[in-house]
Amino acid sequence: MADVFKVTTRMEGKYAILYTEGYINNLAGDKIVEEFNQLVAKDVKHYVLNLQKTQLVNSIGISILIEVIEKVQEIGGTLAFCHLTPIIAKTFKIMGLTQYSKVYDTEEDALKN
Amino acid sequence: MDSNEVFLQIPMLPNMELAATETAHRVAEFMQFDPDKIDEIKIAMIEGIINAFEHSQSKDKTVYIKFLMRGDELEVTIQDFGHGFDLDSAKKEPEQLRKRGHGLNLMEGLMDRVDIYATPNGTKVIMVKRRHSSDE
Numbered sequence: 736m737a738d739v740f741k742v743t744t745r746m747e748g749k750y751a752i753l754y755t756e757g758y759i760n761n762l763a764g765d766k767i768v769e770e771f772n773q774l775v776a777k778d779v780k781h782y783v784l785n786l787q788k789t790q791l792v793n794s795i796g797i798s799i800l801i802e803v804i805e806k807v808q809e810i811g812g813t814l815a816f817c818h819l820t821p822i823i824a825k826t827f828k829i830m831g832l833t834q835y836s837k838v839y840d841t842e843e844d845a846l847k848n
Numbered sequence: 849m850d851s852n853e854v855f856l857q858i859p860m861l862p863n864m865e866l867a868a869t870e871t872a873h874r875v876a877e878f879m880q881f882d883p884d885k886i887d888e889i890k891i892a893m894i895e896g897i898i899n900a901f902e903h904s905q906s907k908d909k910t911v912y913i914k915f916l917m918r919g920d921e922l923e924v925t926i927q928d929f930g931h932g933f934d935l936d937s938a939k940k941e942p943e944q945l946r947k948r949g950h951g952l953n954l955m956e957g958l959m960d961r962v963d964i965y966a967t968p969n970g971t972k973v974i975m976v977k978r979r980h981s982s983d984e
């Protein structure tokens with residue numbers, strides 16, 4: 736597991752794909768928001784968060800992702816998640832995230848829908 | 849008497865909860881838990897520990913953790929000597945779109961049993977995971 740959380744972005748068409756790496760805690764959540772705000776400033780509306788390289792999350796970090804989801808809704812955009820470990824998927828479900836964002840197995844699926 | 853306990857004491861410092869999940873990983877692996885169950889234990893523990901970090905206001909700024917390997921079960925105790933809280937009012941059902949207040953639910957959803965003892969002298973969370981649980 737990476738000690739330092741990282742988030743990188745790749746653009747594909749109208750989509751911004753954000754790749755997280757490492758533990759999503761409050762600081763990681765803030766980094767994701769920072770990245771996201773820069774993309775919103777560039778008028779990007781559609782987002783995919785690929786969590787393939789994230790094994791652990793905490794509820795504070797995820798609460799920040801909920802803020803991101805709300806912001807995306809405000810700008811009339813979309814946000815989907817992909818490559819969640821089974822337990823992160825379960826965590827998202829318990830926290831109610833799956834009610835207002837889509838979860839796909841792969842990046843391909845997320846981009847297709 | 850068999851020796852079957854692992855003790856850990858962690859300071860309330862950023863990311864120190866991961867020192868505990870690393871230990872949990874080794875202990876659960878030794879007990880031959882499958883990887884998904886190990887992840888469930890880790891995330892539940894993170895929630896218990898960050899609650900102590902965030903809410904307990906304990907003066908010794910320390911979280912005390914005990915792993916008890918009991919046959920097929922791993923029992924994890926997370927204890928702080930902060931001010932405790934009122935469990936009934938903390939446990940209200942989360943309304944939709946609620947950002948915070950999911951930690952206790954997560955622990956209960958990810959473990960087989962969670963008992964919480966909160967008093968003005970601190971909080972003790974005892975959580976149990978079975979190697980073979982029937983609920984999945």
Ligand SMILES: Nc1ncnc2c1ncn2[C@@H]1O[C@H](COP(=O)(O)OP(=O)(O)O)[C@@H](O)[C@H]1O
Pocket residue numbers: 794895899900902903904905928930931932933938948949950951952953971
């Ligand atoms: N170790 C603790 N010490 C003091 N209060 C706690 C502790 N654990 C939980 N609490 C209380 O229970 C509430 C609910 O906890 P939780 O479900 O994890 O939600 P959150 O941490 O997002 O508030 C906390 O807001 C806090 O008031």
Ligand SMILES: [Mg+2]
Pocket residue numbers: 794895898899949950951952
């Ligand atoms: Mg909490």
